[in-house]
Amino acid sequence: MLLAVILTGCLGGGGGGSSRDDDKGGGGGGDTSATLSTTSINPSSGPAGSTVRVRFEKQGEGVSLDDLEVVLGDEVITPAGVDEDELTFVIPSGLAGDQTLFLRAGSVESNRLRFTISDSVSIVAPDEDELLEDEGDSKVAANLVLIFIAEGADLDAVAEAAAAAEGGEVVGGIDLLRSRQLRLPTTSIEQLEEAMERLRAREHIEDALMDIHLDPEAISWSADPGLAGQRASNRVEEGAQLYAERVHPERSGAVMPFFRSMGVFEAGVHFSRPDFNGYAADGSSRSGNIGLFSPDRGRSTSSDSIHGTNVMGLIAAELGDGGAAGLLRAMGEAGAHGGVNIRVGNSGTRSIHSFLADVVLALDSGAQVVNMSAGVHRCARFGVSGCVDGPVQSDGSPVTNNLIGAAQFDSLSRAYDRLVASMARHYPNAMLVVSAGNGNTDTGERDVRLFGAHPSVQVLTVGAHDNAAAPAREGYSNYGSRVDIAASGTVRSAWNDGEARGTSFAAPLVAATVVAMRSIEPNLTPAQVRRLLRESALPIENNEVVLSEGGTVVGSDVFTQPLSAAEVGADPSRLGKGARLNVEGAIQAALDAREGRTRPITDPVTVVIGGGESVTERLAVTLPLEGAVFDRVDIMFLVDVSGSYGSSINQFKRQAVDLVNAFRASGNDVHTGIASFADTPISPWGSSGDYAFRLDQALTADSEQTIDAINGLTLRSGNDTPESQLEALYQLATGAGRSVPGTPAADLDASITGWREGSLRIVFLATDAAFHSSTNEDGGYYSEGYPGPGWTETVNALNGMGIRVYGLERGYSVPDVAEMVAQTNGQVFQLDSASSDIVAKVVEALDTAAAMLDLRLAPNGDFAGMVQSITPSVIRDVRRGETVHFDVTFNRGRSGPGEQRFVFRLDVVGAETAVIQEIPVVINLR
DSSP: OOOOOOOSOOSSSTTOOSOTTOOTTOSOSSOTTEEEEEEEEESSEEOTTOEEEEEEEEEESSOOGGGEEEEETTEEEOOSEEOSSEEEEEOOTTOOEEEEEEEEETTEEOOOEEEEEOSSEEOOOOOGGGEEEOSTTOEEEEEEEEEEEOTTSOHHHHHHHHHHHTTOEEEEEEGGGTEEEEEOSOOSHHHHHHHHHHHHTSTTEEEEEEEEEOOOOOOOOSSOOOSTTTTGGGTHHHHHHHHHHHBOSSSTTSBOOOOEEEEEOSSOBOTTSTTTGGGGTTSSSEETTEEEEOOBOTTOOOHHHHHHHHHHHHHHOOSSSSSOOOHHHHHHHTTOSSOEEEEEOTTSSOBHHHHHHHHHHHHHTTOSEEEEOOOEEEESEEETTEEEESOBOTTSOBOOSSEEEHHHHHHHHHHHHHHHHHHHHHOTTOEEEEEOOSSSSBTTOTTTEESTTOOOTTEEEEEEEOOSSSOOBOTTSOBSTTOOEEEEOEEEOTTTSSEEESGGGTHHHHHHHHHHHHHHOTTOOHHHHHHHHHHTOEEESOOEEEEEETTEEEEEEESSOOOOHHHHTTOGGGTTOEEEOOHHHHHHHHHHHHHTOOSOBOOOEEEEEOTTOOEEEEEEEEOOSSSOSOSEEEEEEEEEOSGGGHHHHHHHHHTHHHHHHHHHTTSSEEEEEEEEEOOOSSTTTOOTTOOSOEEEEEEESOHHHHHHHHHTOOOOOOOSSOBOHHHHHHHHHHOOOBOOTTOGGGOBOOOOOOOOTTOEEEEEEEEOSOBEESSOSSSSEEOTTOSSOOHHHHHHHHHHTTEEEEEEEESSOOHHHHHHHHHTTOEEEEEOTTOTTHHHHHHHHHHHHHHEEEEEEEEESOTTOOEEEEESSOEEEEETTOEEEEEEEEOOTTOOSSOEEEEEEEEEEETTTEEEEEEEEEEEEO
């Protein structure tokens, strides 16, 4: 039987009664006359042995401070100290990774949060009394700064020296961003700015970022429309119904969904509101198979706490209470999705330092989508009456909301660039769904607006349209070709059942839609998600934004990126129109993508676990005897363009088409790219005009772009015999770039190669020379002072990314090539003296890669840690047509109490990173 999903709230059932002032349900289970709310955790993550401060609220009778204890994973911890509204505890040894954290006093339990025990991410949030008003609309922590440290330098040594020089201390950091957080003895913004300038001048410190606190974006409330059309304008109810009809973890004939995780940058949620009190009812923080792990804003009526409740309402508000209704919760009402975890930052603030840490923690715990309903505009100069040199609105008047100073904006922009670049290298499937902003200005100007203006494919920017019969841009919404899609910006408030307006409330509906799409087809890349959203979009008929000054029209812009001919397909009536979210169309597009998937998926394994038992299943894996073994394959062709390689380059150009075709025959979904090197343009190693590395074409599905890049290769010098192979390989693996002091011509910009999750990653290295190295090791040709990586550093970077190097040698053996391929699980192939047999050798190499593999099983989406063990961990030398077996033991992991269902998958991984098959797993907890 199919369940019809109605998102308009009905009285009774679900999340509570119709009264929007009903405060029952508070923090957790137990005595209904008493509630306990965890409002913040500081730091939001940390290593074993460190001290954590938890702030809380208690209401009603039955909560004694003497009874308070912290439950972290399976550990019950006695606080080190307890005050009226906060306690401290020490993280015990033996715990690691993501754990559920809550407070307990007798039978009364608080809301659940996710706390990560980590040596690599820990950020301290300031207290309210440490925040100072700055020019514009920002508040700044007077004594906290995040420093970013150059690649290759010792993070802790640099940070400790810098902190000591300023009379401060190191209090946290984010390893992924090569950053450390310092607490300084500064008491004013002026003192902090002076300290930051001194820090930036220190060796190895590339930048410094103060902790800016972002207020929710303000908008004009004039010409206030009603709620009619909110869901209809984006076909929300139809999309939820389609999902319920076509998707289910166990119904025969239905598409099996997968468990997904998402992050949300907000200060928390009011669990006492009727739209959320069901999440606390049984002490599990779950409702409708959604786990909501967030600070409880308790009695707070601050704008950021109300903002967070309204944002979460679009995603996860419960049905049946007469108020808001969340898209993912509606799908859970039908028992359709395989489970969703939502992680809201633990700091209880909208701190930028915490945002950077929260995104990294969410990604580390498996989130593929992070919603960010926030942003700022840049003001170059403030005057007495406000910003006098900043962005302008479409009518020529100045933007007046969410403005910060140029220095703050610019350092924040650089930190955001670091975050997005790190995502591209380490989490290439993750997406930030970002609100376009409420300034009525062009959001595509990177020097004007953060965070939606970033050009990365992993940033999806959302504008706001109205709820009219023919929806058009809300007058406050930012606009421009960088807006990917728009959604309704006037929604029912989960806080008070009134209205909430802003692009902040358009973004979460899009984010929830993306999570639903990826629960159907988790292998969708960010580029594919964007394409499917726009291909399925409803049109915004009037996509023009008229630009004027003093009442005179001076030009025009677009509301969203106009729909292209490729995106509208057989419906030319949408061509050139704006893109409006169509939830139903997006779900159908994901279903179509699932049906057309090329990666094999087996029958599901269904496991029933009661109580504290463990269950072991024997799983069979068979490598295909015929056809492609690999699904996704990423191949970079790295070419030596130094003087001695001219004849080979000409040969590559003559055979470019055949060469790329050989690459593309290696899998079902193949991306190819080209990079080249000669040497650093510093004598005696290289000559003027040389370069140590160039990404000529990032990995792409477009064969013509790769062929054009091959044909565009030009010969350089290279000067001495060894060349910059190590630098080129290092940059392909890391994209880190390099600054060479005193020689700007030798600097390398950061780059994104485009390695995809679950792909076989290969570099074909074509060279005839030894490798320059900056370190004196067995591998490489050591040159003192050479500006590049060492041998071990390069090998570690390649192996860390699972990249295999295949050597293409011309006519004779190069010892460095042989050593590099041996240390990266590659192989050497000898070309003739003219490299005329390159295509045959590439085919041979790719056939060899698929002939025999080491296989392992990797849990994907097991956010509750239900896979207890996999035996054996690796099965080596599995040949085509061979069947092998793994014993997998499951238990409840960190799932919490009660009956629940989790659906995730076990990826069959070969060649370090290549997912060649998927095994769905359904866990039913009793």
